[in-house]
Amino acid sequence: MKPSRTVRSASQPKGFALVSAIFLLMVLVALGAFMLTFSNTQQVSSAQDIQGSRALAAARGGMQWAIGSLKYSPPAAATPCWSPAATLTLDGFTVSVSCTANAYAEDADSKTIYWIESTASSGGTVGGISYTERQISGFVEF
Numbered sequence: 001m002k003p004s005r006t007v008r009s010a011s012q013p014k015g016f017a018l019v020s021a022i023f024l025l026m027v028l029v030a031l032g033a034f035m036l037t038f039s040n041t042q043q044v045s046s047a048q049d050i051q052g053s054r055a056l057a058a059a060r061g062g063m064q065w066a067i068g069s070l071k072y073s074p075p076a077a078a079t080p081c082w083s084p085a086a087t088l089t090l091d092g093f094t095v096s097v098s099c100t101a102n103a104y105a106e107d108a109d110s111k112t113i114y115w116i117e118s119t120a121s122s123g124g125t126v127g128g129i130s131y132t133e134r135q136i137s138g139f140v141e142f
Helices: 016-072
Strands: 086-090 093-106 109-122 132-141
Touching: 016 086, 016 093, 016 109, 016 132
Parallel strands: none
Antiparallel strands: 086 093, 093 109, 109 132
């Protein structure tokens, strides 16, 4: 009978699975943190889009108010527009409406053309994360 030979390696790798598991765990934690940040950013962006739409609707409301005011209760001839700018509050937005009037005569007909600017803002100071502002402007003739 021959003596059996055992082949021994210099050293068995020990702890490799632990290092791999820790590395994989750190990668998964980093991925989870990235996904959480991305989700929060997306929610804030969505809220800002909604506020922008609301601000635009408030600015349009200010423009419609100005047109209705000029058409159905026109200001005195000496002051064809309100001064200083009119300020309204619409659903949490401060709306500032200004107007400039120019009178024109075409043959025997005289017309007044109004330049109206309506600015709606909300959310504190300019540059803040919740600050929203929209402005629209246009001409109207009566």
